[in-house]
Amino acid sequence: xxxxxxxxxxxxxxxxxxxxxxxxxxxxxxxxxxxxxxxxxxxxxxxxxxxxxxxxxxxxxxxxxxxxxxxxxxxxxxxxxxxxxxxxxxxxxxxxxxxxxxxxxxx
Numbered sequence: 001x002x003x004x005x006x007x008x009x010x011x012x013x014x015x016x017x018x019x020x021x022x023x024x025x026x027x028x029x030x031x032x033x034x035x036x037x038x039x040x041x042x043x044x045x046x047x048x049x050x051x052x053x054x055x056x057x058x059x060x061x062x063x064x065x066x067x068x069x070x071x072x073x074x075x076x077x078x079x080x081x082x083x084x085x086x087x088x089x090x091x092x093x094x095x096x097x098x099x100x101x102x103x104x105x106x107x
Contacts, residue, residue, distance in 0.1 A: 022049070026063035029054060038062065041099070044089040046072070048082045060084060066103040067094075 022037035
């Protein structure tokens with residue numbers, strides 16, 4: 001498994017990694033606060049299951065477990081699923097540590 005993960009990471013470390021289970025995160029848009037599921041998390045973007053339909057160009061804040069809040073802009077919204085791009089991308093090492101559970105284990 002380590003070799004398969006390492007080969008996939010070395011092929012394209014910036015590509016989205018689709019974990020089996022969605023990641024629960026805190027979502028904030030204005031005064032609206034909710035727990036949401038995050039899918040297709042990559043260094044620069046993610047897919048968020050929302051409770052509302054934010055308009056493209058809306059700034060939201062996502063707080064992933066063990067990390068600080070991160071601003072993101074809604075690129076498009078289909079149904080209750082928003083596709084967002086982070087204002088400041090994650091460093092690949094931080095994303096890798098988060099997806100492997102290292103960050104969530106210690107914080």
